[in-house]
Amino acid sequence: MKFTLNIWRQKGPDEGGRFVTYEAHDVSSGMSFLEMLDGVNQGLIAKGEEPIAFEQDCREGICGSCSLVINGIPHGPDRGITTCQLYMRRFSDRAVITIEPWRARAFPIIKDLVVDRRALDRVMQAGGYISVHTGGAVDGNVLLISKDQAEIAMDAASCIGCGACVAACKNASAMLFVAAKVSHLALLPQGKPERTRRVQTMLEAMDREGFGSCGNQNECEAVCPKRISVRFIARLNREYLRAGVVESSFPAEPESPHAEST
Amino acid sequence: MMKLDPKIPPGPLETKWDRRRFSEKLVSPNNKRKFTVIVVGTGLAGASAASTLGQLGYQVECFCFQDSPRRAHSIAAQGGINAAKNYQDDGDSIGRLFYDTIKGGDFRSREANVYRLAQVSTQIIDQCVALGIPFAREYGGQLANRSFGGVQVSRTFYCRGQTGQQLLLGAYSALCWQIDRGQVIMRPRTEMLDLVVVDGRARGIVVRDLVTGRLSVHTAHAVVLATGGYSNVYYLSTNASGSNVTATYRAWKQGAAFANPCFTQIHPTAIPPGDAYQAKLTLMSESLRNDGRLWVPKMARDHRSSEDIPEAERDYFLERRYPRFGNLAPRDLASRAVKAVCDEGRGVGPGGHGVYLDFADVLEQEGHEVVRERYGNLFDMYLRITGEDAYHAPMRIYPAPHYTMGGLWVDYNLMSTIPGLFVIGEANFADHGANRLGASSLMQGLADGYFILPYTIGHYLATATLSSVGEDHRESRAGLQRVTSRLGRLLNIRGRRTAASFHREVGKLLWNHCGMSRNEDGLKSALTSIPLLREEFWQNVMVPGAGETFNQELEYAGRVADYLEFAELLCHDALHREESCGAHFREEYQTDDGEPQRDDGRFAHVAAWEYRDGASPILHKEPLTFEFVQPTTRSYQ
Ligand SMILES: Cc1cc2nc3c(=O)[nH]c(=O)nc-3n(C[C@H](O)[C@H](O)[C@H](O)COP(=O)(O)OP(=O)(O)OC[C@H]3O[C@@H](n4cnc5c(N)ncnc54)[C@H](O)[C@@H]3O)c2cc1C
Ligand code: SF4
Numbered sequence: 001m002k003f004t005l006n007i008w009r010q011k012g013p014d015e016g017g018r019f020v021t022y023e024a025h026d027v028s029s030g031m032s033f034l035e036m037l038d039g040v041n042q043g044l045i046a047k048g049e050e051p052i053a054f055e056q057d058c059r060e061g062i063c064g065s066c067s068l069v070i071n072g073i074p075h076g077p078d079r080g081i082t083t084c085q086l087y088m089r090r091f092s093d094r095a096v097i098t099i100e101p102w103r104a105r106a107f108p109i110i111k112d113l114v115v116d117r118r119a120l121d122r123v124m125q126a127g128g129y130i131s132v133h134t135g136g137a138v139d140g141n142v143l144l145i146s147k148d149q150a151e152i153a154m155d156a157a158s159c160i161g162c163g164a165c166v167a168a169c170k171n172a173s174a175m176l177f178v179a180a181k182v183s184h185l186a187l188l189p190q191g192k193p194e195r196t197r198r199v200q201t202m203l204e205a206m207d208r209e210g211f212g213s214c215g216n217q218n219e220c221e222a223v224c225p226k227r228i229s230v231r232f233i234a235r236l237n238r239e240y241l242r243a244g245v246v247e248s249s250f251p252a253e254p255e256s257p258h259a260e261s262t
Numbered sequence: 263m264m265k266l267d268p269k270i271p272p273g274p275l276e277t278k279w280d281r282r283r284f285s286e287k288l289v290s291p292n293n294k295r296k297f298t299v300i301v302v303g304t305g306l307a308g309a310s311a312a313s314t315l316g317q318l319g320y321q322v323e324c325f326c327f328q329d330s331p332r333r334a335h336s337i338a339a340q341g342g343i344n345a346a347k348n349y350q351d352d353g354d355s356i357g358r359l360f361y362d363t364i365k366g367g368d369f370r371s372r373e374a375n376v377y378r379l380a381q382v383s384t385q386i387i388d389q390c391v392a393l394g395i396p397f398a399r400e401y402g403g404q405l406a407n408r409s410f411g412g413v414q415v416s417r418t419f420y421c422r423g424q425t426g427q428q429l430l431l432g433a434y435s436a437l438c439w440q441i442d443r444g445q446v447i448m449r450p451r452t453e454m455l456d457l458v459v460v461d462g463r464a465r466g467i468v469v470r471d472l473v474t475g476r477l478s479v480h481t482a483h484a485v486v487l488a489t490g491g492y493s494n495v496y497y498l499s500t501n502a503s504g505s506n507v508t509a510t511y512r513a514w515k516q517g518a519a520f521a522n523p524c525f526t527q528i529h530p531t532a533i534p535p536g537d538a539y540q541a542k543l544t545l546m547s548e549s550l551r552n553d554g555r556l557w558v559p560k561m562a563r564d565h566r567s568s569e570d571i572p573e574a575e576r577d578y579f580l581e582r583r584y585p586r587f588g589n590l591a592p593r594d595l596a597s598r599a600v601k602a603v604c605d606e607g608r609g610v611g612p613g614g615h616g617v618y619l620d621f622a623d624v625l626e627q628e629g630h631e632v633v634r635e636r637y638g639n640l641f642d643m644y645l646r647i648t649g650e651d652a653y654h655a656p657m658r659i660y661p662a663p664h665y666t667m668g669g670l671w672v673d674y675n676l677m678s679t680i681p682g683l684f685v686i687g688e689a690n691f692a693d694h695g696a697n698r699l700g701a702s703s704l705m706q707g708l709a710d711g712y713f714i715l716p717y718t719i720g721h722y723l724a725t726a727t728l729s730s731v732g733e734d735h736r737e738s739r740a741g742l743q744r745v746t747s748r749l750g751r752l753l754n755i756r757g758r759r760t761a762a763s764f765h766r767e768v769g770k771l772l773w774n775h776c777g778m779s780r781n782e783d784g785l786k787s788a789l790t791s792i793p794l795l796r797e798e799f800w801q802n803v804m805v806p807g808a809g810e811t812f813n814q815e816l817e818y819a820g821r822v823a824d825y826l827e828f829a830e831l832l833c834h835d836a837l838h839r840e841e842s843c844g845a846h847f848r849e850e851y852q853t854d855d856g857e858p859q860r861d862d863g864r865f866a867h868v869a870a871w872e873y874r875d876g877a878s879p880i881l882h883k884e885p886l887t888f889e890f891v892q893p894t895t896r897s898y899q
């Protein structure tokens with residue numbers, strides 16, 4: 001197979017970027033998308049040119065490193081997978097493919113297709129944890145957690161922190177990511193004591209980092225490689241409302257400040 | 263002269279660790295903040311260590327090369343984590359986990375270490391539950407378990423097929439807490455490229471900021487390496503692409519002994535290799551062997567499709583060879599059995615590099631839904647990669663380089679031969695001997711990081727006299743100089759071959775001569791080829807771009823350069839070990855029916871190699887003594 005690739009090249013954060021066209025030859029249908037790019041890069045390096053910078057590590061769909069917008073869609077055309085799990089058999093021969101980085105104000109470009117996603121870590125550092133000392137935890141079976149509850153918590157916990165939800169959102173909101181984190185911990189008894197503070201500080205951090213607000217367009221769910229459901233955003237909003245009630249002991253506004261109606 | 267003192271506490275096995283903890287000197291709470299510790303790596307080992315040290319009050323500086331600590335390779339572990347909880351009441355105990363691990367490792371690990379691992383395993387699960395890790399549960403709300411290769415009890419805790427992910431996210435969240443409190447300074451996208459040793463003690467590291475390319479030295483009172491395993495030296499492996507040997511290899515060059523490098527585990531169940539472009543081998547979790555049956559056609563070169571081969575013409579080779587363990591035979595045996603049937607021409611799929619892993623029985627008995635619930639994500643992954651649906655035809659699998667039991671030598675306190683340099687997780691050699699049982703690495707990483715290192719490092723800090731060392735110290739500047747000139751050299755070659763092409767070539771050499779089975783001739787030929795390849799690398803590699811920028815190819819070329827040296831050490835070690843044990847199968851040493859033959863008389867030792875500049879490394883032996891278990895022939899038949 002053969003492909004024409006329009007790839008975003010940008011030397012550094014302060015430089016302008018542009019699309020450059022490359023031809024990918026001798027691509028086999030069993031190649032992964034990243035292996036196809038490896039091939040292009042091997043050709044560039046052999047000529048002494050700088051290869052196209054992109055991120056990847058596990059190539060198993062779990063680390064959350066890979067981050068390409070392929071033909072306008074974060075992680076490409078298939079639902080429920082990451083870029084590294086995309087195989088060339090998905091494309092038709094001689095197709096033209098456009099490849100861009102995640103685009104969001106909170107994710108500045110470092111080089112070519114690589115962006116800085118540390119904002120997500122800073123949101124986590126603002127309370128996305130349970131404070132627990134290493135000494136003397138009680139036996140794991142002291143806390144019984146129903147299978148269903150554990151399963152829903154696990155659904156939320158399976159977010160890989162890739163940021164595709166941000167890249168897909170026209171407001172570059174990180175609501176789905178934060179919702180996954182908050183829901184995972186709020187669903188478990190261990191997470192309950194810090195529940196109020198957690199949702200508040202994480203949402204504050206999200207605003208501070210320049211992520212936009214949620215417009216209820218569900219674009220995030222559509223691109224999420226782990227199919228994190230937008231229902232968790234509803235749960236996040238409930239958590240936030242509840243936190244407001246706990247804080248003020250007054251009934252909160254019926255509408256969450258983070259969900260604009262559209 | 264290097265001395266290997268394992269510092270194992272005397273007395274009964276059950277109380278060794280308690281007694282060590284009691285005899286350790288403590289750092290008083292007020293003094294802890296005067297000590298700084300560098301932790302390199304944020305996998306299960308590094309993240310758990312850094313967060314616990316921060317919690318205790320030390321000032322911690324933590325490094326990883328990914329953009330976020332949460333992306334460390336540990337995230338990819340699928341199957342589960344062992345612990346001797348005996349929740350199933352199926353006869354499990356600390357003693358049994360200890361025994362299974364020692365035996366699984368073919369009696370090539372220290373009793374004291376392994377016993378301690380089994381002891382703290384129960385605490386790990388409690389700690390992880392407290393951190394909010396959503397382990398699988400029974401309907402009644404209790405923690406669920408499954409079983410893994412090489413054992414007959416059900417002691418593996420899991421989070422669907424994403425156990426490593428959830429455990430890492432737990433450790434990462436603990437780390438986030440400490441970063442939030444200012445106890446840990448996190449430096450992602452920073453690669454350690456050398457170790458700074460002052461007055462014989464590890465005092466700092468030289469790093470490269472992977473975004474700006476700037477080099478700098480960071481100093482501390484102690485350094486912890488948690489930099490993972492090196493099976494990417496084989497080019498194709500189940501590891502993440504970034505996993506490498508650089509940090510441990512550079513520490514080796516500064517004086518840390520490297521132990522048992524030839525103990526590299528080849529995992530039996532990965533998706534078979536396809537074409538030359540392939541960049542990695544994807545593991546299919548070992549847990550699949552709980553329900554999948556391995557078979558090949560009885561007849562060689564039988565090209566019928568699987569459904570056309572009648573039951574009577576199938577060879578369920580693991581069940582035949584190892585009736586008691588069957589498809590759950592340990593990894594080394596299963597891998598070699600797979601290789602053996604493929605070598606006989608009975609392999610299936612392209613190139614005959616594959617055997618069937620068949621779920622037909624369980625699908626029929628328990629139904630599609632049950633299988634989907636247990637392994638759904640693995641089946642999806644298999645479908646995407648191969649284009650085949652394992653619900654309808656059996657999976658094809660083949661062994662792949664996976665876990666490395668070798669690593670830097672450490673004593674019972676997890677300290678290397680360089681005082682002040684601690685090594686934890688897969689980066690050390692300690693607990694798995696010649697073969698690791700499934701679900702035991704996550705256990706070791708967290709045991710080291712949460713429950714062992716934080717005690718032993720305190721003793722070191724409380725007792726060592728440490729002068730003040732900064733980045734302008736003579737040794738710091740020397741370290742910086744070493745790194746600067748090496749990177750400069752790499753960038754100036756401007757040759758014609760890519761780093762990847764060298765990596766692929768050295769990987770193939772190792773796979774052919776030091777892979778699932780080894781022999782003297784093959785190892786000797788690899789030992790002549792590797793230096794030639796290395797020489798060519800340093801004359802003909804092409805590293806485009808500059809040093810003081812974001813340059814992924816420069817990062818990669820540096821790692822490949824280290825592999826090209828390390829591969830030689832690996833083969834040296836394999837050559838010296840004239841016996842077969844665990845993952846190390848020397849063809850000259852096997853029984854008549856093809857089972858490995860161990861030689862306890864000559865080789866019940868840890869092989870620890872000392873670096874010498876410009877000369878062959880020196881072998882030091884730490885004898886392994888067995889006071890509490892009797893080494894037996896490791897039979898699973
Ligand atoms: C596909 C797969 C499945 C597995 N499944 C299981 C399982 O089910 N159960 C089990 O017990 N084990 C499993 N394992 C093994 C287990 O995942 C690993 O052994 C374990 O996670 C290693 O953890 P670690 O903390 O030692 O190192 P890693 O997780 O590899 O972390 C290494 C860290 O070091 C950093 N680093 C490395 N070099 C440098 C450097 N030079 N400078 C700066 N930072 C550096 C990296 O950034 C990273 O943060 C599996 C492994 C694989 C590959
Ligand atoms: S919610 Fe989905 S898209 Fe967003 S970071 Fe998590 S896994 Fe990625």
Ligand code: FES
Nearest residue numbers: 059062064066084
């Ligand atoms: S490379 Fe890890 S998720 Fe794609």
